[in-house]
Amino acid sequence: MNRGYINRIKDKAFGLVGLIATLFGLLILTFLIGQVFYEGYNRIDLDFIKSLPSRKPEKAGIYTALAGTVWILFLTTIFSLPLGISTGIYLEEYTKKSRFTDLLEINVSNLAGVPSIIYGLLGLEVFGRMLNLGNSLLAGALTLSLLVLPIIIVTTREAIRAVPNSLRMASYGLGASKWQTIWEQILPASMGGILTGVILAISRAVGETAPLLVVGALAYVPFAPSSPLDEFTVLPIQIFNWISRPQHGFSVNAAAAILLLLTITFIMNGVAVYLRNRWQKKHNW
Amino acid sequence: MKSTDYKIKSENVDVYYGDKKALTDINLNIRPNTVTALIGPSGCGKSTFLRVLNRMNDYIDSFSMTGKISIDGEDIYQSKIRVEDLRANVGMVFQKPNPFPKSIFDNVAYGLKIQGMKDKEFIKKRVESALKQAALWSEVKDDLKNPALSLSGGQQQRLCIARALAVNPKVLLMDEPTSALDPISTAKIEELIFNLKEKYTIVIVTHNMQQASRISDYTAFFYMGKLIEFDKTAEIFTHPREEKTQNYITGRFG
Amino acid sequence: MTQKNKEVCIELVLKLSGTITVLTTFGIIWVLFSESFSFFKEVSIVEFLTDNQWTPLFANKRFGIMPLISGTLLTTAIALTVALPLGLSIAIYLSEYAPKRLRLIVKPLLEMLASIPTVVYGFFALMIVTPFLKTILPNISGFNALSAGIVMGIMIIPFISSMSEDALRSVPKSIREASYGIGATRLQTSFRVMVPAASSGIIVSVILAFSRAIGETMIVAIAAGQQPRLTLNPLVPIETITAYIVQVSLGDVPHGSLEYKTIFAAGMTLFVFTFILNNIAFWVRKKFREEYE
Numbered sequence: 001m002n003r004g005y006i007n008r009i010k011d012k013a014f015g016l017v018g019l020i021a022t023l024f025g026l027l028i029l030t031f032l033i034g035q036v037f038y039e040g041y042n043r044i045d046l047d048f049i050k051s052l053p054s055r056k057p058e059k060a061g062i063y064t065a066l067a068g069t070v071w072i073l074f075l076t077t078i079f080s081l082p083l084g085i086s087t088g089i090y091l092e093e094y095t096k097k098s099r100f101t102d103l104l105e106i107n108v109s110n111l112a113g114v115p116s117i118i119y120g121l122l123g124l125e126v127f128g129r130m131l132n133l134g135n136s137l138l139a140g141a142l143t144l145s146l147l148v149l150p151i152i153i154v155t156t157r158e159a160i161r162a163v164p165n166s167l168r169m170a171s172y173g174l175g176a177s178k179w180q181t182i183w184e185q186i187l188p189a190s191m192g193g194i195l196t197g198v199i200l201a202i203s204r205a206v207g208e209t210a211p212l213l214v215v216g217a218l219a220y221v222p223f224a225p226s227s228p229l230d231e232f233t234v235l236p237i238q239i240f241n242w243i244s245r246p247q248h249g250f251s252v253n254a255a256a257a258i259l260l261l262l263t264i265t266f267i268m269n270g271v272a273v274y275l276r277n278r279w280q281k282k283h284n285w
Numbered sequence: 286m287k288s289t290d291y292k293i294k295s296e297n298v299d300v301y302y303g304d305k306k307a308l309t310d311i312n313l314n315i316r317p318n319t320v321t322a323l324i325g326p327s328g329c330g331k332s333t334f335l336r337v338l339n340r341m342n343d344y345i346d347s348f349s350m351t352g353k354i355s356i357d358g359e360d361i362y363q364s365k366i367r368v369e370d371l372r373a374n375v376g377m378v379f380q381k382p383n384p385f386p387k388s389i390f391d392n393v394a395y396g397l398k399i400q401g402m403k404d405k406e407f408i409k410k411r412v413e414s415a416l417k418q419a420a421l422w423s424e425v426k427d428d429l430k431n432p433a434l435s436l437s438g439g440q441q442q443r444l445c446i447a448r449a450l451a452v453n454p455k456v457l458l459m460d461e462p463t464s465a466l467d468p469i470s471t472a473k474i475e476e477l478i479f480n481l482k483e484k485y486t487i488v489i490v491t492h493n494m495q496q497a498s499r500i501s502d503y504t505a506f507f508y509m510g511k512l513i514e515f516d517k518t519a520e521i522f523t524h525p526r527e528e529k530t531q532n533y534i535t536g537r538f539g
Numbered sequence: 540m541t542q543k544n545k546e547v548c549i550e551l552v553l554k555l556s557g558t559i560t561v562l563t564t565f566g567i568i569w570v571l572f573s574e575s576f577s578f579f580k581e582v583s584i585v586e587f588l589t590d591n592q593w594t595p596l597f598a599n600k601r602f603g604i605m606p607l608i609s610g611t612l613l614t615t616a617i618a619l620t621v622a623l624p625l626g627l628s629i630a631i632y633l634s635e636y637a638p639k640r641l642r643l644i645v646k647p648l649l650e651m652l653a654s655i656p657t658v659v660y661g662f663f664a665l666m667i668v669t670p671f672l673k674t675i676l677p678n679i680s681g682f683n684a685l686s687a688g689i690v691m692g693i694m695i696i697p698f699i700s701s702m703s704e705d706a707l708r709s710v711p712k713s714i715r716e717a718s719y720g721i722g723a724t725r726l727q728t729s730f731r732v733m734v735p736a737a738s739s740g741i742i743v744s745v746i747l748a749f750s751r752a753i754g755e756t757m758i759v760a761i762a763a764g765q766q767p768r769l770t771l772n773p774l775v776p777i778e779t780i781t782a783y784i785v786q787v788s789l790g791d792v793p794h795g796s797l798e799y800k801t802i803f804a805a806g807m808t809l810f811v812f813t814f815i816l817n818n819i820a821f822w823v824r825k826k827f828r829e830e831y832e
Contacts, residue, residue, distance in 0.1 A: 096346050097346060164383075166379060166381060166383035167383060167385060167386075168344075169341065169344075169377075169379060169383070170379065170383045170384075170385065170445070170448075171385070171395070171399075172341065172344070172372065173339065173341065173372055173376065173377035173379070173449070174372065174373065174376070174395060174396040174399065174448065174449065174452060175369045175370065175371075175372035175373030175374075175396060175399065175400070175452060176369065176395075176396075176399045177369050177399070180399045184395070184398075184399065185385055188386075189386055
């Protein structure tokens with residue numbers, strides 16, 4: 001056997017290893033979701049969705065958690081979307097390269113790497129205690145907004161950077177001001193990418209548990225919140241709570257709630273991926 | 286001719302990018318309703334000079350300039366000048382066609398829209414006349430709602446010219462406008478430039494010597510950041526005074 | 540309002556939102572430092588760093604952070620043991636071997652792995668993986684570092700694979716072709732040319748995955764237990780820094796008490812770890828960008 005032959009065998013072998021590794025991740029995912037599906041599917045019905053929490057697993061439902069999740073989704077979007085997009089625009093279009101922008105850049109990259117539970121500690125002190133919002137929806141949503149801000153900023157910047165400079169020059173060349181150029185040309189051209197980032201960020205917020213636990217979101221909230229200052233729970237916290245209980249009935253509930261939570265996140269991610277692809281195809285500069 | 290009769294005057298213009306000197310002591314006066322070609326090898330500073338005329342270099346962080354550029358007798362680098370107004374007066378067409386990803390109509394109407402023009406009838410008329418001036422009207426008049434990016438390369442470039450004309454500039458700067466186009470589209474645009482000088486003062490950067498000799502009244506030869514020679518085009522191409530010009534136009538370097 | 544004034548106002552508004560990110564950072568540092576500071580007024584730093592017991596919630600209070608750090612590093616090490624070989628193999632396979640169509644399908648699916656909420660992974664670890672491990676290792680506890688670590692590893696596979704693949708694909712094509720041109724196989728090209736050329740990007744992905752695993756909360760809070768102990772045994776319950784913070788948050792600890800302050804001291808320890816890792820990653824990435832520009 002010559003070396004060339006051995007090398008070819010090795011080459012083929014690694015190709016197989018790579019394929020197996022790739023499939024392994026996906027198969028594990030399928031298996032785990034399959035298990036959850038098997039466990040929780042039968043539990044999902046209208047009663048489960050409409051019922052308030054209860055000490056008896058078969059009577060307990062996710063109504064308050066679902067309402068809390070919707071509230072959180074709504075409020076977090078309101079806070080983080082304008083802030084994140086504005087910051088992205090500022091960093092990409094207004095700042096000249098300087099020490100200050102270097103600092104801002106390191107800062108955003110660092111914030112993206114701060115563990116979510118640390119944001120919880122920040123929210124607990126600043127929103128919960130100093131602004132006296134306690135464990136309200138508002139405190140939770142503000143905390144999550146800061147958490148997802150870096151995601152929106154980074155994707156906004158990437159999307160803006162993808163807009164060819166010739167478009168900018170064409171607009172300036174016609175006498176458009178900076179903001180007119182941004183508003184009329186750059187934002188429409190990068191909207192697909194920005195929206196993708198926003199959806200991914202919000203989907204992250206919907207799945208977060210730890211920071212809300214620290215801020216003090218409660219596992220047992222008997223009524224759906226009716227204002228941003230009310231106490232609340234969300235799906236992930238409800239799931240966490242059910243997992244921690246010994247009775248088998250609650251882990252079935254947890255599985256059912258997980259199925260709903262996964263459906264929400266997968267739909268949001270699916271939309272984001274779809275938007276990204278469509279946007280990439282449409283703007284093939 | 287009195288000095289105030291010049292449309293564009295450039296006096297002792299030096300340009301730096303950081304520490305690098307890009308233009309040295311440029312003195313160049315351009316008469317109204319003429320076509321002036323800027324020629325020279327790559328990196329000679331001709332595009333830099335073109336972009337100095339409507340302050341497009343302002344977007345380069347390391348850019349700095351000394352000397353004076355005036356258009357219609359007014360220093361365009363003084364602080365009371367709004368750069369947006371300047372650019373509406375001094376339109377620009379770029380090397381590669383760069384239509385906005387919008388409809389044909391919206392492309393041409395864009396300049397009016399950002400000036401705050403609301404009168405729809407007026408805009409419509411202006412768009413039509415700009416497209417006619419750019420010799421594009423007959424080809425697109427039924428498809429004004431179509432995306433500009435669906436046009437061919439040559440049509441896109443004429444659209445960009447129409448877009449620049451719609452805001453009624455006095456000067457039109459063109460940065461190698463045909464370098465990305467095929468010969469037929471190029472011929473159309475050259476014809477267009479010839480007709481446009483009735484109303485506009487045109488400054489065009491070109492790599493193509495034949496093009497310069499075909500369409501321009503005056504030609505300026507740049508070499509290594511300096512203006513070597515500036516004269517009537519016929520003079521430059523038949524009796525160049527400088528050896529460098531002679532060498533360049535006969536294709537010995539460049 | 541004139542156009543000029545409008546422009547200035549808009550820039551100001553944008554700049555203000557930019558400063559929010561800076562304020563967030565200051566907020567985090569200030570909150571962690573001020574609460575930790577008052578914690579260290581009551582507990583000596585030496586005890587905090589050297590004591591081998593962490594029992595702030597018991598009658599006999601001891602404040603040694605080591606058991607929490609060891610728990611954190613143990614689960615992280617297990618996670619990286621799972622995620623590194625898999626993630627890198629996937630990255631190399633997708634960028635050097637896989638047909639384009641497969642890559643286009645697989646990549647978003649892997650990204651889906653990363654989008655699953657961590658509480659769901661916690662459920663996987665506790666309800667599915669631990670019972671499965673029990674069939675192989677009968678003396679494993681119901682809460683243990685192994686199961687949490689493995690699931691965490693699965694969770695961070697896409698971080699490593701996706702970022703490493705991007706790094707590999709950003710290597711200029713000509714380099715790969717040069718290697719093929721002298722008769723190298725794909726495997727030789729991958730490991731002798733591509734991986735070294737993309738090494739800084741790959742290192743960044745590993746560091747960020749490391750940092751992510753250290754800060755991961757829900758999986759360990761659900762499946763690894765709440766018993767801080769200084770051990771390398773993956774089969775017994777342990778507690779991580781993050782899980783401790785959750786544990787205290789769930790209880791009813793009054794503000795201002797020493798127990799309340801412990802979560803900030805623990806949080807600060809966690810923050811210092813991830814801050815160092817993130818900055819190394821940022822620095823490596825910056826160097827990497829300069830190489831190719």
